[in-house]
Amino acid sequence: MVFIIEILKKIPLFDGLEETDLKKISEVVKERALPTGTVLFKEGEKGDCFYLLKNGTVDVFKKDGDSDKKVTSISHNDESSFFGEMALIEGAPRNATIKTATECDVLEIDKVNFDMLLRLNSFIALRIMTALTKRFRSESEGAKEEAKVGKIITVFSPKGGSGKTVFAANLAAGIAKHTENKVLLVDLDLQFGDMAFMLGLKAKRTIAEMVDDNVEDAESFKKYLVSHSMGFEVLASPFKPEQSEMVNSNHLRRLIKIAQSIFDYIVIDTHSLFQDLTINALDISDLICLLMSPDMNHIKSMHMCLKVMETLKYPSEKIRLILNREESMYAKPKADIETALKRKFDFSLHDDWKHASDLVNDQKTVFDSNTPSQYRTDFIQCISGLTGEKIEGSDPSLLKTIKGWFGN
Ligand SMILES: Nc1ncnc2c1ncn2[C@@H]1O[C@H](COP(=O)(O)OP(=O)(O)O)[C@@H](O)[C@H]1O
Ligand SMILES: [Mg+2]
Incomplete structure (x- = not known):
């Protein structure tokens, strides 16, 4: 018994x-x-x-x-x-x-026996019904969450200063402004990330509090985000560098899973080290944007980085190689870099100190105004290419090639 x-x-x-x-x-x-x-x-x-x-x-x-x-x-x-x-x-x-x-x-x-027992004992019946309702509710919540699975785009570079943060911020702003999608921008540069500050946002809570409070559902998750006027949300990096230790890869995976039930796109900004957390972000990504500048140091590091991607067994379709600061002074020609890396660039962004530094100095993304510029056009091409969304000013022939990258 x-x-x-x-x-x-x-x-x-x-x-x-x-x-x-x-x-x-x-x-x-x-x-x-x-x-x-x-x-x-x-x-x-x-x-x-x-x-x-x-x-x-x-x-x-x-x-x-x-x-x-x-x-x-x-x-x-x-x-x-x-x-x-x-x-x-x-x-x-x-x-x-x-x-x-x-x-x-x-x-x-x-x-038959079980029904008899329930009829004779309404307490048991009541308790079983309560347990079943709870179970049904959590199953239907699970189904709701599974219904939406946001795409994860991680921005990485083996070198600091290659423009990751400016790129990630403008990418999130551009998707939010020019498509119907819901976008979350995650600052995973946990020690010295300044994404929220660069965007002129005052975050009240960060990823560290989110982990500390053991956030487990979509409604609570939203309370830790700060909204940008362009229509996207930001999950800020911790206020103090030492809080970065609080976030491990299990937390990251769990939190991104919740984010995927709320957002269509999750853009993750990283720092330039292959450490556990970054590799986990790269693992769970649908797309990895590898950013580099056109100079010798970056070429050498990118060469190694692409080798690491191979070792990690990432399929080449998961990776987008992006040349930042094309045609800057002393830049190596794009074709020479492609030969050295044995890989073509998927997108390039021209050197444009004025517009790129708008974010750094004036807390403005390229999409805050409608002023046309080569840099803005480059971005629209890139966003359109990454998401497969038709955006005004993007090249329709390019869209055909990218349809299917995301299976849409
Ligand atoms: N396309 C560009 N043209 C000119 N300057 C750029 C461009 N992209 C980024 N920058 C500048 O490069 C610097 C580093 O950018 P940042 O995004 O902070 O790099 P990372 O996050 O990779 O360390 C910033 O001052 C930024 O304004
Ligand atoms: Mg950065």
């Missing part, structure tokens, strides 16, 4: 029931010894029994065309050594076939 109660405790359907309730349920359990090869139930059949595995192993089969394909096995010492629990409530069709792989001892509760 004690054994049965211990198993019942692990079953989500009986969450919230007290020991005395579980004892009553255990009284309607029947024990059966089954030889190897017994089919307990078949996929598609209407379910009327629930089983707990006391000894042995069963195989789980799913229909695959005309035949059944084994998908997994369940053994009596597995964490979830039970199957078919929902049959007790809704008599739903079985979603798999279960066959004993060894001799098995199973405990069986049938729907």
Whole structure:
């Protein structure tokens, strides 16, 4: 009896029931010894029994065309050594076939006995209904979150000062202004990131508080963001450099997952070191923008960086190589750099100190005004190319090539 109660405790359907309730349920359990090869139930059949595995192993089969394909096995010492629990409530069709792989001892509760128990004991019925409503609610919330999966674009460069932060900020602003998408800009330069400051925003909370407060849902997540007038949100880097230690890669993955349920695009600005957090950001990204300036130091570092990307087994379609400050004074010609790197640039942005430094000095993105410039046009091409969105001023022939990068 004690054994049965211990198993019942692990079953989500009986969450919230007290020991005395579980004892009553255990009284309607029947024990059966089954030889190897017994089919307990078949996929598609209407379910009327629930089983707990006391000894042995069963195989789980799913229909695959005309035949059944084994998908997994369940053994009596597995964490979830039970199957078919929902049959007790809704008599739903079985979603798999279960066959004993060894001799098995199973405990069986049938729907008739279980219904009787519920009728006689309204307390148990009430508790089970409460547990079920909770479960249903969390499942439908999960479904809502899964419905939207934002694309992650991480901006990286093996060298500092290559223009990552200016690029990431303008990218977020451009997507927000010129497309219908919801955009989040994440400052992952955790020690010395100044994205919020550059954008003239006063963040009240940062990623450090978000981690500290153990944020787990979309509604709470939004409270840690600061809005930009261009229509995108910013998750700021910590106020103090020492707080950067608070954020680890598990936090990052969890937080970005929440962000993906709210935003269409998540743009991540990084710093120039291959450390755990950055590699995790690169891992989970749909696209990695590798930025470089046209000089020897950057060429050498980018050469190594592309090798690391290969070692990390990132497919080449995940990477966009971007030349920043094209045609700046003393710049190496674009074609020579491409030859040296054995890779073509996907996009380039011209050298434009005035417009690039608008962000640094005046807290303005290129998209704050509509003043035309080569730099702005370069950006529109780049945004259009990265997102596959048609933006006024972008080249339609380019759009054809990029359709499909994101599978849209
Ligand atoms: N296309 C560009 N033309 C001219 N200056 C640029 C350009 N892009 C960036 N800069 C300048 O380069 C400097 C470094 O940019 P920043 O985005 O802070 O680099 P990172 O984040 O990679 O360290 C800034 O002063 C910025 O104004
Ligand atoms: Mg930076």
